[in-house]
Amino acid sequence: MFRTCLLIVALFLASCEENEPVFGPDGRPVPQVYQISDGDQARIQFRMLDSVNILRQARGLAPVALSAHLNAAAKTHALDMSVQNRPWHFGSDGSSPLDRAARTGYPGRLLGENISETYETELETLSAWMEKLEARQVILDPRARDIGFAWHQESSGKIWWTLVMGEPAAGTGDEGEVETASQ
Numbered sequence: 001m002f003r004t005c006l007l008i009v010a011l012f013l014a015s016c017e018e019n020e021p022v023f024g025p026d027g028r029p030v031p032q033v034y035q036i037s038d039g040d041q042a043r044i045q046f047r048m049l050d051s052v053n054i055l056r057q058a059r060g061l062a063p064v065a066l067s068a069h070l071n072a073a074a075k076t077h078a079l080d081m082s083v084q085n086r087p088w089h090f091g092s093d094g095s096s097p098l099d100r101a102a103r104t105g106y107p108g109r110l111l112g113e114n115i116s117e118t119y120e121t122e123l124e125t126l127s128a129w130m131e132k133l134e135a136r137q138v139i140l141d142p143r144a145r146d147i148g149f150a151w152h153q154e155s156s157g158k159i160w161w162t163l164v165m166g167e168p169a170a171g172t173g174d175e176g177e178v179e180t181a182s183q
Contacts, residue, residue, distance in 0.1 A: 070148020112138030
């Protein structure tokens with residue numbers, strides 16, 4: 001079942017690929033740094049949202065929607081990890097994922113956070129998270145209805161990714177705060 005899910009995501013991701021490989025004189029692909037431009041934010045967030053929801057749907061789980069609150073918490077932490085030059089769950093001010101979600105005014109319950117320091121794309125990062133039990137459990141938490149996803153890219157191309165999942169409080173209206181349509 002897990003391999004089937006990965007195959008579904010791989011096929012979906014392959015259809016989203018935009019970069020044609022560049023080949024060197026030896027006929028081998030030339031390594032390229034994945035560069036994110038300012039105009040890529042919505043495309044990347046919705047591609048991650050769609051991919052996470054495909055994985056959740058394959059497991060019979062409810063879809064998640066982007067939350068502006070959780071996106072803000074994720075963005076704050078991605079930038080802070082870069083400043084600290086350390087991929088971990090605590091901010092330079094000692095804040096935890098719960099603290100960061102509360103600071104943004106997220107009205108629900110934070111369920112978990114995944115982080116990564118890499119030069120890989122968001123989809124390669126999602127694939128790596130799905131290979132790790134703890135990270136996979138965050139993504140596939142059946143209580144989750146909200147997702148926040150953000151990053152900070154350094155001039156070297158290194159990317160600090162942060163994904164947070166939450167369960168909205170009943171009646172808060174945070175569900176689907178950001179449109180969930182594919183882009």
